[in-house]
Each structure stands twice: as structure tokens, then as C-alpha cells.
Amino acid sequence: MEFIDPNVVDLSRFQFALTALYHFMFVPLTLGLTFMLAAMETVYVVTGRQIYKDMAQFWGKLFGINFAIGVATGITMEFEFGTNWSMYSHFFGDMFGTPLAIEGLMAFFMESTFVGLMFFGWDRLSKQAHLAITYLVALGSNLSALWILIANAGMNMPEGAHFDPETMRMQFESFVNLVFNPDAQAKFVHTSVAGYVSAAMFVMGISAFYLLRGQHRQFAARSFRMAALFGIISTVAVITLGDVLGRLDYEKQPTKIAAIEGLWHTSKPPFEPWILAALPDDAKQENHFEVGVPLVLTPLITHTFDQPITGMHELEDAAGPRIRSGIEAVxxxxxxxxxxxxxxxxxxxxxxxxxxxxLLAARHAPNQDVTNIPENQIDTVVKATQPDILPNVFVTFWSFRFMVFLSLWFFALFAISAYVSLKRRLEHNKLLLKLCMWSIPLPILATEFGWITAEAGRQPWTVFGWLPTFLSASSHGVSYMVFSLIGFVLLYSVFIAAELYLMFKFARLGPEHDSMEPHAQHDAPKPSAFDMHPTAS
Incomplete structure (x- = not known):
């Protein structure tokens, strides 16, 4: 059993975390904007109103910028599995590589092909044909997310495979179990809908910017209204599906759910409070202070009033026999x-x-060899290993709360924005418009916190319950990792700068022509049921 320098493991983890966080800045907007574009174009095809075509084309331009940068940042991440995580790739490559290969062949190529037709087919295809292309782009982008999350779900809930002692690998055995992994299904819908929230806030915030400046008023008002309504539905779905994921973690990853809730001791239903804020201390294994809401935690997690939630101390105790059994297995x-x-x-x-x-006990075994532990030292090794089953509680606890608090903010902002928009009083609410504009990056931040919650909460495993993270990395030198990390940061900083420059540039320019501006209103068809009042803002 080869042990990697802990500094190399930490640098590999840090580099992959940065890569994923960088890439995930672009993914939610891509997922959500595709269906918003499809909705706008659907209204255009149904009503024939030029302004909805203008909306689809303008927001499509910003989608194209985001899509191109997102593709560039995603490629690096897939290479890192082979370069920095070779043991993981060997152990779990069949299960992880299969959905990634399908994603590339079925979803990514499909999406890329139809993106070109969507951009350059406006004057070459019929309205109905172009609308079908737009929906295929939306389908392709979301299928990409599906297959990637299927791959990730196998790391959290290994299903559809068995360990082969001859090859020392997880052997792929059931495509059905792989695809219909409950974690994959719940996480896919939750992640996709979170992307819809990001897109809704993006469109609403930029529209608010135009209204504050008195530019493209009718274009902005219609975009704002559609985004607000889209955002309300999406936010409710995100919260609901987050509850499904919480229930799944409670059943399959109790250490993650205990860390998320900062629960060091088994709960006492039904009076156990849901902790709003605390300072978890991983070293002392306690919370320094707690502010909570009583009678909420038990029904929130277990969907009952009498079922306890196992605390981290009890989970450590329960891990003792499994560590002994694992030493026997190794x-x-x-x-x-x-x-x-x-x-x-x-x-x-x-x-x-x-x-x-x-395997987890190997770090504490004499000479890091669990196969030759003297009988009188086994208890010591087991006791030293027990705390290792827990993730970083502080990070998991607070990343989850930032995500939840932001989600509640989005729901309130979308609901108020939709109400004010329907009352046709948008331009009279400057504060609301400013809040919408400054909230543009917050859904992206919330999805980043969600990713941190899911991935940090899975630790200390790359494959939950099977392969510890400290055994998964490649045996590089520290200098190599530092060099590649610096190169990565420089390259991705260029990507971020390019994204921000292009987004700001084209957002400030606005639509190329606004068919509802005063000079063009005499050409506009009679308003339909899809439109706001012609004088509304």
C-alpha cells in the first residue's frame, strides 16, 4: 500500500476544489438560460411579437459567452482525474468513466452541435424548427449535468458495482443501478433547478439595471417579469428537492447529515432545535454557542416527530467495530x-x-501497515481512527447554512419582484431594482456552497465507505503540484477576466434593436395575453 505525501494530497484536493468551483461558476447559468431562452422563443412563436425574438437573441448572446468559457474550464477538470487522482481512477474508473463517456458522446456533442444551429439558424430555419433546436440545446445541457451527477452519485452511494479482489477495483456490473442511483436522481434535479434560479436572477438583475437607467424599458420589463415568475417556481423546487437530498443523506451518509446540523450527540425528538448558527469546534468536538429553533430539526430531517438523528460521537462509537472488521478485511x-x-x-x-x-486506519497503524498491527495496539489504532470518519464540521455546517439562507433570500426577492411587476410599479421601486441588480452573483455563490456541502460532507472518502481520500491521489512531488497549481490559477484567472469583460460589455450595450422602444412602437402588433400593459414598467 503506497502512501502519498500528505502535502501532495492536500495540494491535489485544493487544486481540484478550485477547478470545480471555477467551472461551477458557469454551469448553473448555462443550465438555466437554455430553458429561459426556450420559454422566450416559445412566446415569440406563439404570438409573433418581435420583442420576444429580441429577448431570445440578446439573452442567447450572453448564454453563448458563458457556454464557451464553461466548456474551456470543464475540460481541465476531467484531465485531473487521471493526472492527480490515479489511484482513484484505477479503483473507480469503470464506474466513473462510463457516465462521463456517455456525457461526452450523447450530451456534450449534441449540445455543441445544436448551439451552432441556434445562433446561426434564425434566418435559415422556420420559427418552429429553430424553436425545436433551442429546446434540444436545453435538453443537451441538462443531459450533460445528468451524466456528470450520475458519476458523482457513485462516489456518494456506490451502487451497480462490486469489489473484485483479483483486480483490486470496483467492477461495473449494473447500468440500471448506476443510472437510477437515488442520489443521482435527486441531485440532478436539485442542481438543474438551482441553475434555473441562477439564470432567473441573472436576467432579472440585468433587466433591473436597464430600468434604473431608463433604457430598453419595455424589453427590460418583460424580461424582468418572466425571470421573476421563473425564479419563484425554481426556488420552490430547489428547496423541496433539497429536502429530498437531506432525507437521503440521513439514510445513507449519517456523518454528513450530523455535520450539516452540527449534531455532536444523538438528538432527543421532538424538542431538538434546528441550529441556525453555531461555532463548531472540530478539535474539541463541540459547539461553542448555538442559536436554534426548537421542534424543527426532527420533522425537517426524519419527516417524523419521534425518530432520533444519530450524533457524531455515537457515529464514532459505532465505527469502532467496523474499523476492526476492516482491518480483518485488508x-x-x-x-x-x-x-x-x-x-x-x-x-x-x-x-x-x-x-x-x-484502509482508513492505515494512517494510525505502525509503519502504516494494518496487516501487522500487534494485538496489544489494535485498540489504540481503532480509537485513533474513529474521529477520522467525520468530515470537517465547521466547513460543512456553514456552507450548508449559507446556501439555505441565500435560497430564502431568493424566494423573497423573486416573490416581491413578481408582485411589483404584476402591479406595474417596477420603476417606482428603485431599492428593489438595486437589490435585484446586486443579487446577480448570489445564486452562483449559493450553488458553490451547495457543492462544498456535498463534497466536504463526503470526506474522508472519495468513494464513500470504500476508498479514503488520502489513498486516492497520484504520487507527484510537492514542487510539481505547486507548479501546476500556479499555472492553473493563472489560466483560470484569464478565463474569469474574459467572462466578466465580455458579459459586462454586451450587457451594457443591450439588445441590438428594441422593437418596443418609442421609434418602433408603431410597427408593433396588437398586444397579446403574454404581454404586460404597453405603458407598464
Missing amino acids: SALRRYGVTHSDADLTLFTQHEQDMGYG
Whole structure:
């Protein structure tokens, strides 16, 4: 068993986290804008009103900028699995690589092909054909997210595979179980709809900017209204589906849910409070202060009033027998690799489900070898390993709360914005317009916090319960990791700068022509049920 320099592991984790966070700045906007464009173009096809075509083309231009930068940042991330996480790739490559390959062949190529037709087909295709292309772009982008999240779900809930002691890998065995992994289905819808929230706030915020400046008033008012209504529906869906994910974590990843809730001891239903704020101390394993709402936590997580939630101290205690069993599994596997004895294989099979806990104990074993622990030291190794089953509680706890608090803010802002828009009083509410404009980056920030919650909460595993993170990295040198990290930061900083420059430039320019500005209103068809009042703002 080869141990990697802990500094290399930390640098590999840091680089991958930055890569994913950079990339995920663009993904939600891509997912959400595609369906918003489809909605705008649908209204154009149904009503024939030019302004909705202008809306689809203008917001489509900003989508194109975001899509191009997002593709560039995503490629690097996929290469990192091979360069920086070779042990993980060897151990879990079949399960992880299959959905990624399908994503590239079925979803990404489909999306890229139809993006070109969407941009250059306005004057070459019929209205109906172009609308179909736009929906195919939306479908392709969301299918990309589906297959990537299927791959990620296998890391959180390994289903559809079994460990092969001959190859020392997780062998792919069930495509159906892989695709219909409950974690994948819940996470896909939750992530996609979070993208719709990001797109709604993006469109609403830029529209608010135009209204504050008195520019493109009718264009901005219609875009604002559609975005606000789209945002309300999406925010409700995000919160609802987040509850589904919480219930799933409660059943499958109890350490994550306990860390999310800052629950060091098993709850006492139904009076256990949901902690709004606290300062979790990972070293002392306690919260320094707590501000909570009583009678909320138990029904929120368990959907009952009498079912307890296991605390982190009790989870540590419960891990003790699994660590002992895992040490037996690793020892039997090591012997089987030499002797190919049926007795060793049988013993390994009996303890197979705890193998990961035996690997986790390796850092605390003499000479980092769990197969030769003296009998009088096993208790010491087990006790030292037990705290390792917990993620970083402070990070998991607060990243989840930032995500939740921001989601509540979005719901309130969308609801008030929709009401004011329907009352045709937008330009009389300067403060609301400014809040919408300054809230543009917040949904992206919320999705970043959601990703941190999911990934930090899975630690100390890359494959939950099977492969510890400290065994998953490649055996690079520290200098190599520092060099690649610096190169990565410089390259991605250029991408970010390009994205911001182009977005600001084209957002400030606005639509190329506004068919509802005063000079063009005499050409406008009779307003339809989809429109606001002609004088509304």
C-alpha cells in the first residue's frame, strides 16, 4: 500500500476544489438560460411579437459567452482525474468513466452541435424548427449535468458495482443501478433547478439595471417579469428537492447529515432545535454557542416527530467495530494476494463491506501497515481512527447554512419582484431594482456552497465507505503540484477576466434593436395575453 505525501494530497484536493468551483461558476447559468431562452422563443412563436425574438437573441448572446468559457474550464477538470487522482481512477474508473463517456458522446456533442444551429439558424430555419433546436440545446445541457451527477452519485452511494479482489477495483456490473442511483436522481434535479434560479436572477438583475437607467424599458420589463415568475417556481423546487437530498443523506451518509446540523450527540425528538448558527469546534468536538429553533430539526430531517438523528460521537462509537472488521478485511485481502487461499478469500468476503474502514486506519497503524498491527495496539489504532470518519464540521455546517439562507433570500426577492411587476410599479421601486441588480452573483455563490456541502460532507472518502481520500491521489512531488497549481490559477484567472469583460460589455450595450422602444412602437402588433400593459414598467 503506497502512501502519498500528505502535502501532495492536500495540494491535489485544493487544486481540484478550485477547478470545480471555477467551472461551477458557469454551469448553473448555462443550465438555466437554455430553458429561459426556450420559454422566450416559445412566446415569440406563439404570438409573433418581435420583442420576444429580441429577448431570445440578446439573452442567447450572453448564454453563448458563458457556454464557451464553461466548456474551456470543464475540460481541465476531467484531465485531473487521471493526472492527480490515479489511484482513484484505477479503483473507480469503470464506474466513473462510463457516465462521463456517455456525457461526452450523447450530451456534450449534441449540445455543441445544436448551439451552432441556434445562433446561426434564425434566418435559415422556420420559427418552429429553430424553436425545436433551442429546446434540444436545453435538453443537451441538462443531459450533460445528468451524466456528470450520475458519476458523482457513485462516489456518494456506490451502487451497480462490486469489489473484485483479483483486480483490486470496483467492477461495473449494473447500468440500471448506476443510472437510477437515488442520489443521482435527486441531485440532478436539485442542481438543474438551482441553475434555473441562477439564470432567473441573472436576467432579472440585468433587466433591473436597464430600468434604473431608463433604457430598453419595455424589453427590460418583460424580461424582468418572466425571470421573476421563473425564479419563484425554481426556488420552490430547489428547496423541496433539497429536502429530498437531506432525507437521503440521513439514510445513507449519517456523518454528513450530523455535520450539516452540527449534531455532536444523538438528538432527543421532538424538542431538538434546528441550529441556525453555531461555532463548531472540530478539535474539541463541540459547539461553542448555538442559536436554534426548537421542534424543527426532527420533522425537517426524519419527516417524523419521534425518530432520533444519530450524533457524531455515537457515529464514532459505532465505527469502532467496523474499523476492526476492516482491518480483518485488508489483512485477509493481503494474504489472498499472496496465497490465493480459499480460506483467506472467504474471510475477506465476510468483512468486505468494512474494507474501507480498514484502509482508513492505515494512517494510525505502525509503519502504516494494518496487516501487522500487534494485538496489544489494535485498540489504540481503532480509537485513533474513529474521529477520522467525520468530515470537517465547521466547513460543512456553514456552507450548508449559507446556501439555505441565500435560497430564502431568493424566494423573497423573486416573490416581491413578481408582485411589483404584476402591479406595474417596477420603476417606482428603485431599492428593489438595486437589490435585484446586486443579487446577480448570489445564486452562483449559493450553488458553490451547495457543492462544498456535498463534497466536504463526503470526506474522508472519495468513494464513500470504500476508498479514503488520502489513498486516492497520484504520487507527484510537492514542487510539481505547486507548479501546476500556479499555472492553473493563472489560466483560470484569464478565463474569469474574459467572462466578466465580455458579459459586462454586451450587457451594457443591450439588445441590438428594441422593437418596443418609442421609434418602433408603431410597427408593433396588437398586444397579446403574454404581454404586460404597453405603458407598464
